[in-house]
Amino acid sequence: MNEDLTFQALHQLKANPKLSQCQLAKALGLSLGRTHYCLRALIERRLVKVEHFRTSKNKLAYAYLLTPEGLETKARITARFIQRKRAEYDALKAELEQLTAEAKSEGLLPP
Numbered sequence: 001m002n003e004d005l006t007f008q009a010l011h012q013l014k015a016n017p018k019l020s021q022c023q024l025a026k027a028l029g030l031s032l033g034r035t036h037y038c039l040r041a042l043i044e045r046r047l048v049k050v051e052h053f054r055t056s057k058n059k060l061a062y063a064y065l066l067t068p069e070g071l072e073t074k075a076r077i078t079a080r081f082i083q084r085k086r087a088e089y090d091a092l093k094a095e096l097e098q099l100t101a102e103a104k105s106e107g108l109l110p111p
Helices: 003-015 021-028 032-044 068-105
Strands: 048-052 062-066
Touching (some): 003 021, 003 032, 003 068, 032 048, 062 068
């Protein structure tokens, strides 16, 4: 399971621990099978724990809760994600500035 998928899954589950696997799959843009595999991996890595809803009429309903280790991992991954996206943004901004300058010098854009 790659770091971006781990980040997205932990982010979704922290925001709403009562997501069903189907809802999580839709939020992540994955198949239900791949989502199940990802959840199992997060549980095995002790980043997420599963609890049954005690008051639910649906006895198959679960809550996917981030463990303290899961919260720490999410924080570390979030910091790396922000750094990577900031670098991508800076590179894209520089490329746009260069292309804009070229377009202006060729008369394609107003000065």
